[in-house]
Amino acid sequence: MVGHPDCSLHDTGWKHPDHQGRLPAVVRAIERDMPALHTHLREIEARPATEAELLRVHTPEHLDRVRAAVQQAASLGASVSLDADTRVSGASWAAALAAAGTVLSATEAVRSGAARNAFCLARPPGRGASATQPGRFSLFNNVAVGVRHLQEEHGVRCVLVVDWGADPPLGTQDIFQADPWVHLLGGAFGAAELEAAVAAVRPEWIFLAAEFGDDPEPVYARTRLLRECAEAACQGRLVSVLEGGYAAAALGKAVVQHLRALAALPPA
16 A cells, blocks of 8 residues: 555645545544454555656646646645636645655556555545646546556556546546557446456556445455456556545545455455
8 A cells, every 4th residue: 555644735625525534534444454454455655756757647737737726825825726626725736746656656566576466545636637637636647647657667558547437537538548558447337348358458557546436335346356357467467546435434444345355355
């Protein structure tokens, strides 16, 4: 599990769905389950992403817009809206670099063999950010930053991005629409569709944009299937990245089930 303390500094206000209580709720749930997880879970503090790493995915104008809004929020001492859904505070730049950095650090841990797979405790989320615009609570597209890192630094070609979101992953689609080597599976799909996609794509890596609904019950089975697909297709190289999940108590329970399945432990 890869995280960074700066991810909790992104202050959108308590009435916002992506409020600052989400990550502490997840951490509390994990701590309660540590008797089962402790021998299987390695915790890693991420290094923040650099601007150069963000620019592999986003335009300079995109970065400038986010930075200017964060600077405005810092000077006002209050959050600032980028659009109807997306807000920033004075610490959001550091949080966004840390969130993208969790994915970079996770890919390196899995690539080096230090971890079999990884879960990124990232905030703010990323799937709503396109190449040119933040949106849908997202500042930068964390999954895309990780994929581009593997492509440009390590020569990885074929990647499957699985998205559990209830709404279409428009930001991720925008970023990868011209890349024939990055395949996206999102929307409503079941086990048959996932297995067919993995068989057709034959990915070198699988990334999961992990959006959790209000019901944690299906999470274990879905995660186990994805882990098994990764083990069969790409030596288990699976990086899961937290996206949505806005009912804090349910999110904590869902992440525990997710971690247990990634670690091949029985469900809680």
